[in-house]
Amino acid sequence: MMQMKESAESVRESDAIAVERTLAGDRDAFRVLVERHSQNVFRLSYRLVGNRHDAEEVVQEAFLRAYQKLSQFEARSNFGTWVYRIAANYAIDRMRKQRKEEARREMPIVNTNEGIEQDPLSTIADAAPTPERLTQSIELRKKMQEALDALTHAERTAFVMRHWEGCGIEEIAAVLESNSNATKNTVFRAVQKLRRMLEPFVETRKQAQAMGTES
Amino acid sequence: MKHPTEEDLIGYHEGEGLRRDELTTHLAGCEECRAELQRIEAVLKALDTLSVPDPGEDYGRRVWQQIAPRLSEKRTRWWESWIEPRRLAAFGAVAALIIAAFLAGRFTKRRDTGPEALSPVQVRERVLVVAVGDHLGKSEMMLVELSNAEPLQAGQKEVNISAEQRRAEDLLEENRLYRQTALQDGDAGLASVLDELERVLLDVAHSPQEVTPAQLEAIQERIAARGILFKVRVVGKELQQKQEAPKPLPAPNDPTKKERNKA
Numbered sequence: 304m305m306q307m308k309e310s311a312e313s314v315r316e317s318d319a320i321a322v323e324r325t326l327a328g329d330r331d332a333f334r335v336l337v338e339r340h341s342q343n344v345f346r347l348s349y350r351l352v353g354n355r356h357d358a359e360e361v362v363q364e365a366f367l368r369a370y371q372k373l374s375q376f377e378a379r380s381n382f383g384t385w386v387y388r389i390a391a392n393y394a395i396d397r398m399r400k401q402r403k404e405e406a407r408r409e410m411p412i413v414n415t416n417e418g419i420e421q422d423p424l425s426t427i428a429d430a431a432p433t434p435e436r437l438t439q440s441i442e443l444r445k446k447m448q449e450a451l452d453a454l455t456h457a458e459r460t461a462f463v464m465r466h467w468e469g470c471g472i473e474e475i476a477a478v479l480e481s482n483s484n485a486t487k488n489t490v491f492r493a494v495q496k497l498r499r500m501l502e503p504f505v506e507t508r509k510q511a512q513a514m515g516t517e518s
Numbered sequence: 519m520k521h522p523t524e525e526d527l528i529g530y531h532e533g534e535g536l537r538r539d540e541l542t543t544h545l546a547g548c549e550e551c552r553a554e555l556q557r558i559e560a561v562l563k564a565l566d567t568l569s570v571p572d573p574g575e576d577y578g579r580r581v582w583q584q585i586a587p588r589l590s591e592k593r594t595r596w597w598e599s600w601i602e603p604r605r606l607a608a609f610g611a612v613a614a615l616i617i618a619a620f621l622a623g624r625f626t627k628r629r630d631t632g633p634e635a636l637s638p639v640q641v642r643e644r645v646l647v648v649a650v651g652d653h654l655g656k657s658e659m660m661l662v663e664l665s666n667a668e669p670l671q672a673g674q675k676e677v678n679i680s681a682e683q684r685r686a687e688d689l690l691e692e693n694r695l696y697r698q699t700a701l702q703d704g705d706a707g708l709a710s711v712l713d714e715l716e717r718v719l720l721d722v723a724h725s726p727q728e729v730t731p732a733q734l735e736a737i738q739e740r741i742a743a744r745g746i747l748f749k750v751r752v753v754g755k756e757l758q759q760k761q762e763a764p765k766p767l768p769a770p771n772d773p774t775k776k777e778r779n780k781a
Contacts, residue, residue, distance in 0.1 A: 330586075330589055333589065334582050334586070337578055337581050337582045337585065338578030338579060338581075338582060339578065340578075341573075341577050341578035341581045341582075342573065342577055342578065345570075345573050345577060346570050349570045349571070350570060355571055355573075359573075359581075362581055363581060363584055363585050366581065366585050367585055367588055367589070370585075370589055395726075399726075399727060399728060402728075443564065444567075444568065447564065447565055447568055448568070451565075451568075455676070455726070455728075455730055455733075456726060456728075457726055465532055466532065466562065466565075467566075480724040481724075487529070487534075490528075490532065491525050491528050491529070494528045494531075494532075494558070494561075494562070495524060495525075495528070497561060497562075497565065498557075498558060498561045501561045501564060501565070502557060502560075502561055505560050505561050505564045
C-alpha cells in the first residue's frame with residue numbers, strides 16, 4: 304500500500320515496539336510512529352481534501368487521535384493502515400462540514416489554485432508550454448478538480464484509496480464502514496463519474512495536441 | 519465471450535482478479551474494447567497528473583513538533599469507551615427499568631394477595647413489555663420518516679439524514695440490551711425481530727450523514743426488503759395488547775410466546 308524504504312515486516316515490528324512503549328508511558332516512542340508515517344498520511348489527506356493547509360491539519364489530527372485511542376489498537380494490526388483509516392475518516396468528516404459551510408455561504412465549490420505549488424500538467428514532457436497549451440492545461444486541471452469535488456465523500460475516498468494509494472477493497476470497505484461489493488461499486492461509480500465529466504476535455508486535449516504536432 | 523461492461527474494464531484497469539485472464543484474451547482480439555479501455559485509461563492518466571506537493575524530508579519531525587505539546591492529554595483507556603455519554607444513558611435506562619421492575623414486584627407482592635395478583639416475574643415482564651413497546655414505537659417512527667424521506671428539491675445532490683442517524687445510534691444501544699433480555703427470557707420471536715431491527719439500525723447509523731438520492735433509495739429498499747416495519751408493527755401491537763390486557767401476563771412457557779417463536 305505505502306511506499307516505504309524499510310521492509311514491510313521490519314516496519315511492522317518496529318511499529319509494534321513503538322506502540323508497546325507508548326502504551327507503557329514512553330510518550331517519545333510515539334515520535335517514531337509519527338515520523339515514519341507522516342508522509343504517507345499527508346499524501347492520502349492531500350488527495351482527499353485537495354489543499355495543503357487542510358491536509359496538514361488532517362495529518363496532525365489523525366496522529367493526535369491515534370495517540371488518544373492507542374489502547375484500542377490491536378497489536379496484530381498494522382499501525383500504518385490504522386492511522387490511515389483514522390485520517391481518511393477525519394478527512395471525510397471535515398469535508399462534510401466544509402461542504403455544509405460552503406453551501407451556507409454560497410461560495411463557489413471549486414478552488415483551483417490553493418495549495419498547488421506548481422501546475423502539475425506543466426510537468427508533462429510531451430508538450431512545449433505554448434500559451435494555448437498552457438491555457439488548456441489550466442482548463443483541464445480545473446475540470447479535474449471540479450470532477451473530484453463533484454464526487455460524494457465515499458466515492459472520492461474510495462477512488463483515492465484504490466487508484467492512488469493502491470489500498471485493498473477490504474481496507475477501503477473498513478474506512479467506509481461498508482462491505483466489499485458495495486465498496487467495489489463505489490470505486491466503479493467514482494471512475495464512471497470522472498470519466499463522464501473529463502473524457503470530453505481529455506479528448507479535446509489529445510486532438511489539440513495531435514493538431515499541434517501536425518502543424 | 520460477450521463484450522465486457524464498463525464496470526469490467528474499470529475493474530480490469532484497477533487490477534481486479536475476477537475474470538482477468540478471460541478479459542485479457544478478449545481485449546487482445548477486440549479492437550473496440552481495447553479502445554474503450556484506452557479511453558478510460560486516458561482519463562485516469564490525466565488525473566494522475568494532479569500531483570501531491572512534497573511536504574519535505576523533515577515533515578515527520580515538523581508534525582511531531584506540532585503535536586507533541588498536545589499529547590499531554592491522557593490517552594483513552596479501554597474502559598473509558600464504556601462510560602461514553604450515550605452508552606451511559608442506555609445503561610441508565612435499563613438500570614432504571616430493572617429497579618422499577620424490582621420495586622414494582624415488591625410493591626405488588628405486598629398489596630395483592632388475591633388469586634389475580636401478579637408475581638414479581640410477571641411484573642418484570644410487564645415493565646419490559648412497556649419499555650420494549652415504547653422502543654419499538656420510536657424505532658417505527660424513525661423508520662417511517664426515513665422511508666418517506668426524499669430530496670426537498672428536484673435535482674438535489676445530497677439528502678441529509680443525520681437526524682435519523684443520531685436517533686438510530688441511540689436506539690441501537692437500547693435495542694441490544696432489549697434483545698439480550700428477550701433472549702434470556704426465552705422469547706426467541708421478539709429477540710429475532712429485535713435482531714433484524716438492529717441490523718437495519720446499524721445500516722442507518724453507519725450510512726453517510728449526507729446521502730445521494732440513489733443511496734437514500736437503496737437504504738429505503740433495504741428497509742422495505744426486510745419487511746422490518748411490518749414486523750415491528752406486529753410485535754408492537756402484540757405488546758400493546760399485552761399491556762392493555764386486564765388479566766395477568768401469561769407464564770414464561772405460555773403458548774402465545776411459543777407460537778411467535780415458532781413463526
